[in-house]
Amino acid sequence: MKERIDSLILHGDVFTMEGDGVGYIGDGAIAIADGKIVKVGASAELEEAFTAEEVIDGKDKMILPGFIDAHIHTSQTMMRGMAQDTSHWMMKGIEPLRYYIDTSDSIYAAKATVLEALATGTTTFGESATPAHIAVMDEFYHDLGVRTNFTAIIYGMRKSKAPDVHALYDLDEDQSRRSLEDNISLYEKWKNRSHRTTVNIGAHAPDTLSRDMLIQCKEVSNRLGLKINMHVAQGDRETEQMMLRYGKRSIPFLDEIGYLDENLIAIHLTEATEEETRLVAKKGGAMVVCSGSIGIIDGIVPPTKIFQDAGGMVALGTDQASGNNCNQIINEMKLTALFNKIQYRDPEVMPSWKALRMATIEGAKVLGLADRIGSLKAGKQADIVMVDLGAVTMMPIIRTPYRNMVPNLVHSARGNEVCRVMVDGKTLYLNGRYLTVDGEQILEGFRDQAKTLYEETQWGEEVKKAKGYQLQEKGYL
Numbered sequence: 001m002k003e004r005i006d007s008l009i010l011h012g013d014v015f016t017m018e019g020d021g022v023g024y025i026g027d028g029a030i031a032i033a034d035g036k037i038v039k040v041g042a043s044a045e046l047e048e049a050f051t052a053e054e055v056i057d058g059k060d061k062m063i064l065p066g067f068i069d070a071h072i073h074t075s076q077t078m079m080r081g082m083a084q085d086t087s088h089w090m091m092k093g094i095e096p097l098r099y100y101i102d103t104s105d106s107i108y109a110a111k112a113t114v115l116e117a118l119a120t121g122t123t124t125f126g127e128s129a130t131p132a133h134i135a136v137m138d139e140f141y142h143d144l145g146v147r148t149n150f151t152a153i154i155y156g157m158r159k160s161k162a163p164d165v166h167a168l169y170d171l172d173e174d175q176s177r178r179s180l181e182d183n184i185s186l187y188e189k190w191k192n193r194s195h196r197t198t199v200n201i202g203a204h205a206p207d208t209l210s211r212d213m214l215i216q217c218k219e220v221s222n223r224l225g226l227k228i229n230m231h232v233a234q235g236d237r238e239t240e241q242m243m244l245r246y247g248k249r250s251i252p253f254l255d256e257i258g259y260l261d262e263n264l265i266a267i268h269l270t271e272a273t274e275e276e277t278r279l280v281a282k283k284g285g286a287m288v289v290c291s292g293s294i295g296i297i298d299g300i301v302p303p304t305k306i307f308q309d310a311g312g313m314v315a316l317g318t319d320q321a322s323g324n325n326c327n328q329i330i331n332e333m334k335l336t337a338l339f340n341k342i343q344y345r346d347p348e349v350m351p352s353w354k355a356l357r358m359a360t361i362e363g364a365k366v367l368g369l370a371d372r373i374g375s376l377k378a379g380k381q382a383d384i385v386m387v388d389l390g391a392v393t394m395m396p397i398i399r400t401p402y403r404n405m406v407p408n409l410v411h412s413a414r415g416n417e418v419c420r421v422m423v424d425g426k427t428l429y430l431n432g433r434y435l436t437v438d439g440e441q442i443l444e445g446f447r448d449q450a451k452t453l454y455e456e457t458q459w460g461e462e463v464k465k466a467k468g469y470q471l472q473e474k475g476y477l
Contacts, residue, residue, distance in 0.1 A: 002048075002049060002050055002051040003038075003049060003050050003051070004050075004051055004052075004053075005031050005032060005033040005038055005050050005051070005052050005053075006032050006033050006034070006052065006053050006054065006425055007031075007032040007033075007052055007053065007054045007055075007056060007382075007425055008029065008030070008031055008032070008046060008047075008050055008052035008054070008055050008056065009029055009030040009032075009056045009058045009063060009384070009386075010029045010043045010046070010047065010055060010056070010057065010058055010059075011027055011028075011029070011043050011057065011058050011059040012027075012028050012029070012030075012058025012059070012061045012062070012063040012386070013025075013026060013028065013058075013061065013062050013063065013389070013399075013405060014026075014028030014029070014030065014040065014058075014063045014376065015062065015063065015064050015065075015356075015376075015405075015406070016040055016065075016375055016376040016377065017064075017065055017356070017357060017360045017361040017374065017375040017376065018361075018375050018376070018377055021353060022353050022356060022357075022406055023375070023376075024403065025040065025041065025042065026399065027042060027043045027044075028040065028041065028042065028043065028058075028063065029041060029042065029043040029045070029046035029047070029058070030046075030063065030376060030382070030384065031046050031049075031050045031052070032382045032425040033425075034425075035381060035382055035424035035425045035426070036379060036380065036381055036382055036424075036425070037376060037377060037378050037379065037380050037381075037382050038050075038378060039378050040376050040377065040378060056420075058386065060388070060389045060390055060397070061386045061387060061388060061389060061419070061420075062386070062387035062389055062394075062405050062409065063376070063384060063385075063386055063387075064121075064356075064360065064376075064384070064385045064386075064387065065360040065361065065373065065374055065375050065376055065383060065384065065385070066121065066122070066123025066124060066147075066360075066373065066383035066384060066385050066421065066422075066423065067120075067121040067122045067123060067124075067329040067330075067359045067360065067363075067385060068122070068123070068124040068126070068315060068316070068329070068359060068360065068363030068364055068367065068369075068373070068374065069117060069122045069124065069125055069126055069316070069317055069318050069327065069329055069363075070124075070126040070149075070265070070288045070315035070316060070317045070363050070366055070367055071126045071128060071229070071267050071288045071290060071315075071317030071318075071319060072113075072117070072125055072126055072127055072128065072317060072318050072319065072320070072327055073127075073128055073129060073319060073320035073322075074106075074109070074110035074111075074113040074114060074125075074127060074129065074133075074137065074320075074327070075103075075106040075109075075110050075129045075130065075133045075320075076094070076098075076106070076320035076321060076322040076323075077106070077109035077110060077112065077113040077320070077321040077322070077327075078101055078105055078106050078108070078109040078449075078450065078453070079094065079097050079098070079101070079321075079322035080109075080321040080322060080325060081325060082097055082322060083097065083322050083323060084296055084323070084325065088237070089297040089298075089323055090235070090237065090297075093322075094322055094323075097322075100453075101453070103130070103132045103133055103136060105449060105453055106133060107133070107136050107137065108442075108445045108446040108448075108449040108450075109446055109449070109450070110129075110133070110137055111137075111140055111442045111445075111446070112442055112443055112446040113321060113327050114140070114141070114144065114146070115434060115437075115439055115442060115443070116326070116327055116328065117318070117327045117328065117329070118144070118146060118421055118428060118429050118434070119415070119418060119421070119429055119432075119434075120328040120329065120330055120415030120416075120418055121329060121330065121385040121387075121415070121418045121421060122146075122327075122328075122329050123146055123147055123373075123383040123385070123421060123422075123423050124146070124147040124148070124149065124363070124364075124367070124369070124373060124383070125141065125146060125147070125148050125149070126149045126151065126229070126288070126315075126317060126367060127141070127148055127149070127150050127151065128151040128153060128202060128229060129151075129152070129153060130152070130153055130155070130179075131152040131153075131179060131182030131183065131185075131186065134150055134152050134186060135182075135186075138150065138186075138189075138190070138197070140437075141197070142194060142196070142197065143436065143437065144428065144434075144436050144437050145196075145423050145424070145426055145428050145436050146196070146423055146428065147196045147197075147373065147381075147383065147423055148196065148197045148198070149197075149198050149199075149200060149367050149369070150186060150190070150197065150198070150199045150200070151183075151199075151200045151201070151202035151229040152179065152182055152183040152186050152199075152202045153179065153202045153204050154176055154179040154180050154183060154201070154202050154203050154204055154209060154213070154217060155175070155176070155179060155204045155208055155209070156169075156171040156172055156173065156175060156176040156204075156208050156209045156210060156213060157169045157170070157171060157172075157208045158170050158171075158172050158175070166240065168241065168244050168245060169207065169208065169241060171208070171209070171210050173210060173212075173213065176209055176210070176213045177213070177216075179202075180201075180213070180216060180217060180220065183199070183201055183202055183220075184220060184224075186199050187199040187224060187226065195372070195381075196423070196424065198367070198368075198369065199226065200226055200227045200228065200229045200265070201217050201220055201221045201224075201226050201227070201228045201229070202228075202229055202230075203217040203218075203228050203229075203230045204230070204231060205230060205231040205232070205234065205238060205250075206230070206232065206238070206242060206250045206253055206254055207237075207238045207241035207242055207245070207250070211246075211257065214257060214259070215257060218257070218258060218259060221263050222263070226263070227263045227264070227265050227367070227368055228259070228263055228264055228265065229265045229267065230259075230264065230265070230266060230267060231267045231268055232250055232251065232254065232264075232266040232267060232268065232269055232272070232280070233249070233250045233251060233266075233268065233269050233270060233271040233272040233276065234267065234268040234269075234270050234271065235270055235271055235297075235298060236271055238250060238271065239271055249276070250271075250272075251272060251276040251279060251280060252276070255279065255283070260279065260280055260283035260284075260285055261283060261284050261285065262284035262285070262286075264280070264284075264285040264286070265285070265286050265287075265288060265315075265366060265367070266280050266285050266286065266287050266288070267287075267288045267290070267317070268288070268289070268290060268294060268302055269287055269289075269302055269303055269307070270294050270298055270300050270302055271300075272303060274303065274306055277303040277306045277307050277310065278306065278307075278310040280307070280312065281307050281308075281310035281311055281312025282310055282311065282312075285312065286312065286313045286314070286315065286365075286366040287302075287304070287307045287312055287313070287314045287315070287366070288314070288315045288316070288317045288366065289302045289304045289314055289315070289316060289317070289332075289336060289358075290302075290316075290317045290318060290319035290324065290332070291304075291316075291332055291335040291336040291339055292318065292319070292324040292325075292326070292331055292332055292335050293317075293318065293319030293320065293323045293324035294319075295335060295339060296323055296324060296325065297323045301339045301340065301342075301343045304336060304340060304350070305340055305344065305349060305350065313362055313365050313366050314358055314362060314366070315358060315362060315363035315365075315366035315367065316329055316332040316333065316336060316355075316358050316359050316363060317332070318331075318332055328415045329359050330409070330410075330413050330414070330415050330418075331415070332359070333352070333355040333356060333358070333359050333409075333410045334355075334410055334411055336350060336355050336358065337350045337351070337352055337354075337355045337410055337411070338411075352406050352407045352409070352410035352411060353406050355410050356406055356409065356410060360374050360375065361374035361375045362374075381423075381424050381425075382422060382423075382424060382425035383422065383423050383424070384420075384421075384422040384425075385418060385420070385421055385422075386418070386419050386420040386421075387409060387413070387417045387418055387419065388417050388418075388419045389405065391413075391416070391417040393408070393412045393413050393414055393417060394408050394409070394412065394413060394417055419431050
């Protein structure tokens with residue numbers, strides 16, 4: 001007698017990401033029950049073994065684990081397109097803008113960003129934001145049905161309309177302490193409520209928190225068994241601050257206070273030396289590379305290959321649309337592969353299959369979620385992306401003697417090729433439609449809120465004064 005299940009995907013080009021490569025199964029099938037994968041194998045075998053409530057035709061579809069965005073700031077999307085092509089992106093670009101944008105403004109944009117990412121295959125969101133932002137967004141993520149890895153940012157630097165790039169930051173210990181308490185409260189809220197939501201400690205960066213607060217964050221991380229998401233060596237601004245305050249660069253300083261271990265997720269490593277990069281990897285830390293963001297903001301290729309060569313695990317992140325301009329992991333796969341080929345002047349560096357692993361199984365390992373997601377394997381959650389191989393950007397499809405589907409996905413796809421996205425075996429997005437939320441209403445709210453903020457207030461004149469240079473000359477206003 002056949003076993004009854006919820007869903008059966010048949011006749012697809014399945015890429016399980018099991019093993020050391022992409023785990024390809026031609027004419028493959030996936031059996032799903034109770035939100036989990038029951039079996040992966042040949043279509044003929046699974047058709048014989050199962051009967052399903054829903055049979056999904058996977059013919060001419062690329063079937064993959066859901067993409068993992070290990071580091072994303074959805075709160076900054078209201079500033080999309082407002083800080084490109086400029087030096088001192090954070091201090092002169094974002095800080096003055098952020099001064100005028102509150103949580104209610106950013107929520108509309110954040111929801112739209114999540115929809116953008118979901119429609120292009122992202123099923124797990126490494127959301128890094130203020131506790132206030134997460135307190136509003138967490139229910140939206142939950143209702144939408146995606147997977148989240150929250151990091152409530154613990155941030156000590158006071159807001160300023162016109163911060164001095166080269167002055168030592170004014171750190172607010174009370175603000176930092178409250179943020180840490182909020183981070184702990186977020187963990188307590190979600191630890192037993194939903195298996196789709198996990199929480200990390202969000203020590204923002206070594207230069208934006210005091211030594212005492214960094215040590216407190218580490219103590220909480222050790223006590224609760226949580227990873228620490230931290231921007232590390234993310235720019236010369238940070239290095240200058242660390243030298244002013246401690247007389248040491250970020251990574252040697254973090255090593256001194258016991259941060260370099262398997263609980264550290266180091267974001268960017270933009271300014272890390274080769275020696276520092278290898279040190280983080282060899283001590284067990286992980287890395288998240290945000291190639292699009294760092295390329296636009298700093299014109300730098302992060303040390304991804306060095307980190308991997310040293311034995312470290314690397315995930316992909318989109319960072320934020322105020323610097324990156326988009327939140328699509330397909331774009332990050334392409335840019336990460338392309339930038340490294342250019343940097344090393346070697347077309348064999350960072351092959352497409354490796355970029356795909358960073359977006360799936362290796363991303364899951366970085367976040368500590370590889371026992372649940374990241375590959376298509378019996379017992380794991382059924383987070384699945386289907387890509388239409390009939391899309392012009394994926395054609396022609398060649399299966400023998402060489403498969404070109406992964407190179408086409410990484411180097412040619414634009415995101416619109418994604419036709420179905422599932423989390424826990426439930427379809428959330430299908431052929432351009434969001435099935436769990438009203439996408440049109442969300443986008444309309446985003447447009448209206450942006451219009452109110454940017455066109456119907458004195459925001460433009462105020463920011464022009466705060467920035468200290470003529471935005472009009474750069475084409476922003």
